[in-house]
Structure formats: C-alpha cells, structure tokens
Amino acid sequence: MCTTFHRTGQALPALRDVSFSVSQGEVLGLVGESGSGKSVTLRSIIGLARRYGNVTGQVRWQGRDLVGMPDRALRQIQGREIAMIFQEPMTSLNPLLTVGLQLEETLHAHTDLSKVARRDRAIEMLNLVGIPSAKQRLKDYPHQFSGGMRQRVMIAIALAATPKLLLADEPTTALDVTIQAQILDLILQLAQDMDMGVVLVTHDLGVVAQTCDNVAVMYAGRIVEQGPVRGVLKHPRHPYTVGLMRSVPENLPPRTSLYSVPGVPPSLDALPRGCAFAPRCAACVASCEQDRPPLSLITEGRQVACFNPVTNEQGNAA
Numbered sequence: 001m002c003t004t005f006h007r008t009g010q011a012l013p014a015l016r017d018v019s020f021s022v023s024q025g026e027v028l029g030l031v032g033e034s035g036s037g038k039s040v041t042l043r044s045i046i047g048l049a050r051r052y053g054n055v056t057g058q059v060r061w062q063g064r065d066l067v068g069m070p071d072r073a074l075r076q077i078q079g080r081e082i083a084m085i086f087q088e089p090m091t092s093l094n095p096l097l098t099v100g101l102q103l104e105e106t107l108h109a110h111t112d113l114s115k116v117a118r119r120d121r122a123i124e125m126l127n128l129v130g131i132p133s134a135k136q137r138l139k140d141y142p143h144q145f146s147g148g149m150r151q152r153v154m155i156a157i158a159l160a161a162t163p164k165l166l167l168a169d170e171p172t173t174a175l176d177v178t179i180q181a182q183i184l185d186l187i188l189q190l191a192q193d194m195d196m197g198v199v200l201v202t203h204d205l206g207v208v209a210q211t212c213d214n215v216a217v218m219y220a221g222r223i224v225e226q227g228p229v230r231g232v233l234k235h236p237r238h239p240y241t242v243g244l245m246r247s248v249p250e251n252l253p254p255r256t257s258l259y260s261v262p263g264v265p266p267s268l269d270a271l272p273r274g275c276a277f278a279p280r281c282a283a284c285v286a287s288c289e290q291d292r293p294p295l296s297l298i299t300e301g302r303q304v305a306c307f308n309p310v311t312n313e314q315g316n317a318a
C-alpha cells in the first residue's frame with residue numbers, strides 16, 4: 001500500500017510499500033517516530049486517507065480489496081467489520097448527542113437489532129467497558145464523562161457492532177499512567193474475548209513488549225523491520241530499531257543521560273534517494289545512499305530493510 005498527499009503541486013509520499021498482515025486474535029504494534037506514517041497507515045486501511053490523499057496498492061480484507069472498493073461498499077465495512085479508535089475521544093464522539101444515542105446510532109447502522117434490543121445492547125456495552133450505572137449514563141453527554149471514561153465510551157461504540165479488526169491510534173497517550181494501563185487491558189481483554197485482530201499504534205515500546213504479538217517499525221513512511229515482538233525487541237536488526245530500543249530509559253544503565261537517535265527524520269518533500277535512514281545511520285555503507293534496501297526476510301517471520309543489518313550480538317538491546 002502507498003499513500004501520497006499533494007500540497008502546492010508537490011507529491012508527498014507519506015507511505016511507501018507498507019505491507020503487513022494481521023490475523024484474528026493477533027495484536028500488531030506499529031511504532032516509529034512522530035511523522036513516520038503510523039496514523040496514515042491506519043487511515044489508509046479503513047479508507048479515511050482516500051478523502052484527502054491518493055491511496056494505491058491493495059488492502060486485502062476477507063478476500064476483497066478495500067483500496068479499489070467504492071465508497072458505498074466501504075461504508076458497510078467501516079465500523080461494522082473494521083473499527084477505529086483515536087487518541088482523543090472527542091474526535092469521534094459527537095458532543096451534541098447523548099452517549100446512548102450514539103451507541104444506538106452505531107447499532108442501527110451496523111446491526112439488524114430491534115430498538116429494544118439496541119438499547120439492551122447499549123447498556124451491555126457500557127457495562128462491558130466498566131462504566132458504572134450504565135443504564136443512567138446512557139442519557140449523559142460526552143462532556144459529562146472524565147477523560148478515561150470518555151475513552152471507555154469510545155471503545156464501547158467502536159466495539160458495539162463486534163468488528164473483526166480494531167485499529168487503535170495511540171488510544172491511551174492522552175490519559176494518565178494508571179488509566180492508560182486500565183484502558184489497554186480493557187482493549188486487549190475485549191479483543192481476546194471477541195477474537196478480534198488489533199493494530200495498535202503507540203510510541204511506547206514498553207506497551208509493545210507487554211501487549212503485542214508482532215511489531216512493525218516504521219521510518220519515513222516505510223516499514224524497516226517487522227516480526228515477533230520478543231525477537232525484534234531483544235535482538236533488533238535494523239539500526240533504527242536499535243536506536244529506538246536504546247532510547248527506552250529502562251534499557252539504560254542507572255545515571256546515564258537519556259539517549260535519542262541523532263539527527264531528525266527527513267521531510268517527505270526531500271527524501272534521500274537511497275535508504276531514508278542513511279543520513280542518521282552509523283552503519284551506513286555506500287550502497288545505502290544509492291539504493292533503497294527492500295524489506296527482506298532474514299529469518300523465519302522476521303523482515304528487515306537494511307543492506308547492513310546489525311548482527312544478533314551487536315543488536316542485543318536486553
């Protein structure tokens with residue numbers, strides 16, 4: 001899948017050949033610096049990015065391609081089969097409608113339930129996400145809920161139609177730490193109960209380590225490394241993943257200064273000809289500046305886009 005935006009006559013390649021798969025019940029973490037393309041990836045999958053960008057390639061969903069699908073058919077899948085939750089719940093909640101009405105609308109759009117059954121299901125969903133006095137709270141508006149409770153409401157609405165895939169765009173970043181853990185646990189528990197696949201965008205490698213089965217590391221609109229979480233985090237093979245791992249405070253010896261990958265990511269209108277990470281990479285060799293390394297299988301289930309990948313010993317970040 002590729003996604004390009006156009007600004008003042010210039011093509012900005014936000015995603016280039018992004019490819020991964022998620023099975024039912026699997027949690028895939030999508031990590032990378034700010035601007036690497038994580039949100040655009042989710043928006044391209046669910047069909048939001050096509051409204052303001054050019055999405056090409058394929059997104060295979062149950063034997064069909066979502067990229068070429070007409071808007072009308074895609075709307076049948078959005079929310080019903082694939083749902084998305086955002087960092088800031090107010091982007092998806094309507095401040096003018098009660099929570100009950102918003103749940104009801106979702107159920108009306110995506111299920112055949114009767115009015116009475118929809119109301120019961122709305123109460124059930126609020127109970128399921130841990131909102132006390134669910135029946136009474138159906139009458140409340142989003143602003144009458146705390147940040148954490150609003151996030152729960154958003155999850156209830158997203159999952160009301162029992163989708164098979166959940167796209168979660170940093171769903172806990174705006175919350176304080178204890179609430180973050182509760183909301184993540186809730187998402188993962190529901191995902192497990194509903195046998196749902198999850199793509200979880202996060203900045204937090206600790207969250208990836210604790211919650212994901214597989215991880216894809218993005219840099220400048222491409223996946224540079226992907227594979228099972230244990231392997232990627234313990235023995236990162238792409239120099240950028242090694243840098244990300246070294247930036248996690250828990251991986252540093254006590255009293256050492258915080259590490260960050262030197263330099264800044266390239267801007268989309270000035271991507272290097274070869275590997276986009278080459279200007280920041282200590283392991284860069286001549287070919288890195290000339291050609292773009294393809295994402296290649298290096299061991300079972302493990303892919304890296306690098307001409308000079310780190311060896312297991314060098315990359316041992318544990």
Ligand SMILES: Nc1ncnc2c1ncn2[C@@H]1O[C@H](COP(=O)(O)OP(=O)(O)OP(=O)(O)O)[C@@H](O)[C@H]1O
Nearest residue numbers: 005012014033034035036037038039040041052268
């Ligand atoms: N509508 C748009 N028009 C032009 N460029 C865009 C648009 N949306 C996103 N971009 C660009 O695409 C790139 C990827 O953005 P994206 O939001 O996916 O990054 P991200 O990895 O999710 O970052 P963050 O962690 O900060 O949310 C950025 O350079 C961003 O400026």
